Amino acid sequence: MSTPQGQRLQGRWLQGQWLQAQRRDADRALAARDVRVPGLNWVLDDELLSELLGESVQIFRTRYKPHTSALVAFRRAGSGSYGSGSYAGGAGSYGWALTTTPEHVGKLQQRADSSQQRGGGIRLIQPDHLHPDVAVAAGPVQEDWPLRPNLRWLRDHGLRRLGALPSAGSFLDPPVSVLRYNPERRLVARVPTETVPVVVKTAVQADEAAAGLRLRQRLQSHGIPVLPELADPECAAHGISASPGWGQGDLGGGGNDPAAYRAGQALAAIHGMDTDPGADPMADMEDLVRQLMATRSMITCLLPGLEASVDALTGRLLAAVGAAGPRRQQPVLVHGDFSADQVLVDGPAVRIIDFDRVRTSDPARDLGSFAAVEDIADPAGVGPVAGGRKTAQLIDGYREAGGYVSQARVETWAAFRLFLNSVDPFRNRASDWPADTSWHIRRALELIA
Known part of the structure; x- marks a missing residue:
């Protein structure tokens, strides 16, 4: 007779096999269409x-x-x-x-x-x-066609500018370690130097005007806890940015209420900065509509059976964050992709990272985004409102630092982020992406009902 532990292991193995079969069936159905x-x-x-x-x-x-x-x-x-x-x-x-x-x-x-x-x-x-x-x-990776020119420049020129020397073999071999790879978009690697490791991001998109470097400097001048930018304008022109390695992980790890609270304070400070006087609210609205329609199109392509639910959700979100959205709240400078993994932590200390999607928008957008990602990380534990303990601590810190946000607006933007992220289970090859995608849609509908 098998032991209880053996039975549990066999049960997990059978569940894994069943999930793989579900994903394979959905993939084959998509390919057949x-x-x-x-x-x-x-x-x-x-x-x-x-x-x-x-x-x-x-x-x-x-x-x-x-x-x-x-x-x-x-x-x-x-x-x-x-x-x-x-x-x-x-x-x-x-x-x-x-x-x-x-x-x-x-x-x-x-x-x-x-x-x-x-x-x-x-x-x-x-x-x-x-x-x-x-x-x-x-x-x-080195032959990723769109990334190849900038990776080659990093090898020949960029690493030296960042205080690192190419290794004897391929310049991306160990001790260099790959942290993220999004094909034809970006590669993030940890590169050792004589002092502290440097995290280097190489993107296809060049920053010819070094806008990212100037934004980082502006954030620092306002006391926002960010990492220093090590790349110079020449690096930026070749899609390269870099920061020193820092911290013990991100806020997505174990419970760290003080860090979540401080992240809320930092977010309020970002929202309190002057916005770009040339920012066009209509351009932000048009971008929101494009994102919603593109997500609607993709989900109905991947899972035609969700078309009715997706249409209902898209309509509600268009009404909530589309044309009427910006008039409900004074637009501010927002992170644009805020979540626990964008907050590095070292004890209670925090550093906010990844400002690639900064824009002028509703301040609740960042808080709702954080809440949605916390829900996604623990779908079994979600309650009647968006987010969980970390979101609550984040909002407490945000309000203590002078930020104002309503729960209703947080949940509207949480539904928006959940909908946009509903494609991620497929993209990230989740073991049962159809069920995960369906959960995203159901949860978003709950929050925006």
Whole structure:
């Protein structure tokens, strides 16, 4: 007879197998609906992609454009836990794969040929020789086509500017460790130096005017707890920003009420800064509407059965945060992507990071965003209002520092963030992404009822 522990382990294994089967069925149904991308199923399934590449890999990020293309990032088996601060795997542990419509296979072939001529690692694989329109291009992080120019500049010039020297082998090999990789968007790596490690982000999008550097300096001058920007304007022009490593993790870890309270105080200080006099409220509204409609389109494509719920939610959100939203509250400078993982902590001390989406908007937007992400982290523990203990501490600190926000507006913006994040279970290859996506929609409807 098996032991209780053995029974629990077997139960978890069976549940894992069932979840994988659910995800595989949903992926196959999606691939069957999108005949314009005949290789879609090959880049959504770990086993099929592993078979194609001739090595065991796990997909952790997907960017899907219906009827156009699918791009995934994968990590090689045994390469550790993606995204953890202690992970010491270099870029060699990761790669990407891309499939597209038949008329664009020639472009993929050109990229593979160009890479091979330079000694790079892009290859074009046709899994079914009877159907030459099915093709998958795959390559290493260094051969990520849009990122490649800026990564090369980082290797040749940027690391020295940041006080780090390239390693003897590939410049992204250990002791350099990859923290985040979003294919064709950005790579975040921890790079050792003679003093403290430096966290370096290389993005496709260049900051030609060094606006990010100026914003960081402005935040510091107002006493906002942020990390110093180490990259200079030349780095910014090549999509590179950097900060010293700091803290013991982020606010998404264990309970840290003092840190959440201080984060609320810091957020109030950000909201109290002068806004850009040239900010256009109508542009913010138009962006909100675009985000809502794009999310609606994607979710109904991924899960057609949710169309009625998604339409109802989209309509409510358009009424709440669209045309009428900015007139309800004086717009302020907002973080734009605020959540617990954007707050580094060291005991009660905090540092706010990642100001890429700063804009002028409703101050409740940041608080609702934080609340939504806390709900997502603990879906079983959500209550009748948005957020949990950390959100409550955050709002207490925010109000103590002079910020004003109503619970109703927090919940409106929490519903907005939940809806936008409803695509993430699919993108991040959650074990049962259809159920997770459905939960996002239901929870958002609860908050904006």
